[in-house]
Amino acid sequence: MNRTRSHKPDDDLIIGGIEISRGDQLRVEIPITMLATQGALTMPVEVIAGDEHGPILVVTSTIHGDELNGIEVIRQLIPLLSPQSLSGTFIAIPIVNVPAFMTQSRYLPDRRDLNRSFPGSKSGSQASRIAHTVMEQVISQCTHLIDIHSASAHRSNAPQVRASLNKTAAAACAKAFGAPFIIHSAERDGSLRMAATNLGIPSIAYEAGDAGRFDRDAIDTGLIGVLGVMHHLDMISARDIHVKKIKRVKHEGSRTFESSKWIRATKGGLFRSHVTPGQDIEHEEFIGFIADAFGEGMTIIRSPLAGVVIGLTRNPVVGHGDALVHIAY
Numbered sequence: 074m075n076r077t078r079s080h081k082p083d084d085d086l087i088i089g090g091i092e093i094s095r096g097d098q099l100r101v102e103i104p105i106t107m108l109a110t111q112g113a114l115t116m117p118v119e120v121i122a123g124d125e126h127g128p129i130l131v132v133t134s135t136i137h138g139d140e141l142n143g144i145e146v147i148r149q150l151i152p153l154l155s156p157q158s159l160s161g162t163f164i165a166i167p168i169v170n171v172p173a174f175m176t177q178s179r180y181l182p183d184r185r186d187l188n189r190s191f192p193g194s195k196s197g198s199q200a201s202r203i204a205h206t207v208m209e210q211v212i213s214q215c216t217h218l219i220d221i222h223s224a225s226a227h228r229s230n231a232p233q234v235r236a237s238l239n240k241t242a243a244a245a246c247a248k249a250f251g252a253p254f255i256i257h258s259a260e261r262d263g264s265l266r267m268a269a270t271n272l273g274i275p276s277i278a279y280e281a282g283d284a285g286r287f288d289r290d291a292i293d294t295g296l297i298g299v300l301g302v303m304h305h306l307d308m309i310s311a312r313d314i315h316v317k318k319i320k321r322v323k324h325e326g327s328r329t330f331e332s333s334k335w336i337r338a339t340k341g342g343l344f345r346s347h348v349t350p351g352q353d354i355e356h357e358e359f360i361g362f363i364a365d366a367f368g369e370g371m372t373i374i375r376s377p378l379a380g381v382v383i384g385l386t387r388n389p390v391v392g393h394g395d396a397l398v399h400i401a402y
């Protein structure tokens with residue numbers, strides 16, 4: 074359910090207890106949890122407050138601790154921005170899930186998924202408290218959200234934006250991002266995207282590449298994508314940013330899909346894939362096969378629908394029912 078929300082002007086921002094003034098560029102360390110050593114663990118946040126008024130865009134990454142492409146997008150983005158060239162405020166949280174990032178795990182040390190823990194609570198689990206802090210200290214003050222993810226471990230994603238396309242402002246941001254694929258996807262319970270959407274904040278998720286590594290295409294597409302959204306929101310002008318320095322990713326515009334479906338293993342064994350992320354696929358097209366370790370007991374896997382491959386498993390060892398290939402259609 075969408076409820077209307079009166080946006081605070083972006084000169085009333087307080088991030089991590091620090092009042093942000095127009096023209097500021099600063100790093101704020103927000104305490105998020107206490108370590109077993111009783112030291113404080115903080116979440117670093119970059120704030121760039123433009124000289125001119127405008128929207129407050131927050132870009133988040135690494136809610137899953139091993140999804141790293143968004144960190145590199147933010148790392149390359151920050152040097153391109155300055156208060157002088159910005160209308161509104163840009164906030165970046167490159168590592169939302171600091172404890173999981175430190176252990177290079179998708180999940181928190183107690184195996185909780187931070188992206189199922191929003192909006193969180195002050196007195197809940199560690200995940201719930203981190204979610205609550207992020208919402209209270211940052212997200213609730215913003216006007217727009219881009220949350221960057223990669224595929225989970227042993228999977229690859231083609232660069233894609235996920236958004237509720239029945240929500241006009243989010244759909245416009247998804248389009249402005251300009252990734253090769255846009256997939257309509259309702260917000261998932263407990264996700265940051267849902268919690269932000271419930272506050273009336275237009276929110277999109279960008280998914281690209283693999284966990285545990287930097288993927289050049291995913292990063293370039295993400296960088297151009299965030300700048301595209303900022304331009305759409307009139308936060309930057311194309312002239313003011315050094316877009317020319319960025320290796321431009323040429324896409325033939327975004328292709329939009331209404332839904333997506335995982336093709337699952339019809340038996341256990343070793344799966345050999347014959348498709349790649351981003352590839353078009355026909356109905357009944359050969360996707361790969363599952364056989365045992367001797368090449369026997371072979372089953373051919375064909376696509377039950379026509380669409381495009383937006384993700385797939387990289388681990389050939391599959392159990393009955395495991396996700397093999399993700400098709401948008």
Ligand SMILES: [Zn+2]
Nearest residue numbers: 137140222223
């Ligand atoms: Zn993720």
